[in-house]
Amino acid sequence: QVQLVESGGGVVQPGRSLRLSCAASGFTFSAYDMHWVRQAPGKGLGWVALVSYDGSRKYYADSVKGRFTISRDNSKNTLYLQMNSLTTDDTALFYCAKDIVGPTAAWGQGTLVTVSS
């Protein structure tokens, strides 16, 4: 079955960087656009970024544009999110997801990023 397993979260100081990973299995990873979605503690879902199936197209939410970079390695079935210049507003549970508006949507369990001094 489809599995998405996020990793790389943790506690980081404001202004520092962190890289998240998402290991995918159970489907043809290279055939799907992939997303990162976040949820601040006690808050709603927020779309973060999308990378196309072949990595050629990338789109970002305005709140992270210029600071976050989404990428993928189809040979490793892995999705990444490089996060730079982190602020306390970036504290959230980060989910990796596929096909979020389509019939084959799937989400991981999330990895928690805490930005605190």
Next chain:
Amino acid sequence: QSALTQPASVSGSPGQSITISCTGTSSDVGGYNYVSWYQQHPGKAPKLMICEVSNRPSGVSDRFSGSKSGNTASLTISGLQAEDEADYYCSSYTSSSTYVFGTGTKVTVL
């Protein structure tokens, strides 16, 4: 990239029907049939309930249905059950090739 507007809370008694609205613009909800609805229980990942405005994925109860009129999408839960108590979010593709979620609605079963 403003969030889609949903009511903060909706409640109903067991067996009743409730409807949650999701209002956007012609650049998102009104412009595309790529609207989905998610259910999220506390501490759990979101679960897809409706995709592409009104399609129900395999395994989702037929008590859940979706529709759209203009810039507003709606999720209706019929025959409300205790297990339906959760947060619900809509999501839409946008004209900027990005995606946007709704503000979220807490459903309470009285």
